[in-house]
Amino acid sequence: MTKISMSPDRYTFQAENYVKRCEEKGEEPSEDYLNIYKSAKQLDEENMINPEWAKDNMEYDLRSTEWILEKVRNSDVYAQNLYAAMCNRDFIKNDVWPILTSKTWSCSWRSAGGIVANMKEKGDYIDWYCSGIRDISVDMDDDQFQQMTKEQQDMYVEFKSYVGEGFVTDEIRSDLLKLGWLVVDDDSTE
Numbered sequence: 001m002t003k004i005s006m007s008p009d010r011y012t013f014q015a016e017n018y019v020k021r022c023e024e025k026g027e028e029p030s031e032d033y034l035n036i037y038k039s040a041k042q043l044d045e046e047n048m049i050n051p052e053w054a055k056d057n058m059e060y061d062l063r064s065t066e067w068i069l070e071k072v073r074n075s076d077v078y079a080q081n082l083y084a085a086m087c088n089r090d091f092i093k094n095d096v097w098p099i100l101t102s103k104t105w106s107c108s109w110r111s112a113g114g115i116v117a118n119m120k121e122k123g124d125y126i127d128w129y130c131s132g133i134r135d136i137s138v139d140m141d142d143d144q145f146q147q148m149t150k151e152q153q154d155m156y157v158e159f160k161s162y163v164g165e166g167f168v169t170d171e172i173r174s175d176l177l178k179l180g181w182l183v184v185d186d187d188s189t190e
Helices: 013-025 033-050 058-062 066-074 075-087 094-101 111-119 143-148 149-161 170-179
Strands: 090-093 181-184
Touching: 013 033, 013 090, 058 111, 066 075, 066 111, 066 170, 066 181, 075 090, 075 111, 075 149, 075 170, 170 181
Parallel strands: none
Antiparallel strands: 090 181
């Protein structure tokens, strides 16, 4: 059986914050509300062993292919770029039947963040959600850059390497093709 990458923290962000809000208000958390997140996690676990779910499913391919998992785990920039590529995009399996039937795959921004968290095997969707929305006008000259600590320099370089949601870098496009997926291009987003 193929191992599928999963974050132990997936499906915890919203539930934990709900509990905190209830505690702050002095209220008891609703078990029905908390069960929504337990159900989502359970469904994800069931999907991982369902061969029908895996068929023509880019999430399955991303979460079960070691070379792309390693790239995501070794680089937050790559992980963010993959997250951004999945947002506002359709993909199609590079195979005759999916192409002939126009069977596409897509996901929400939250799902894209969750996929990346699962691939990294840590965190939740919120660690990536909206990571491409930033003030790209932040720029500095060499003197300003040299006055920063090494850690600040690294963070700045990483920040400048993040891309907006919906943008597909050449590296991501190439890697998805190696994985067997084509980006369905829409000229209005580039």
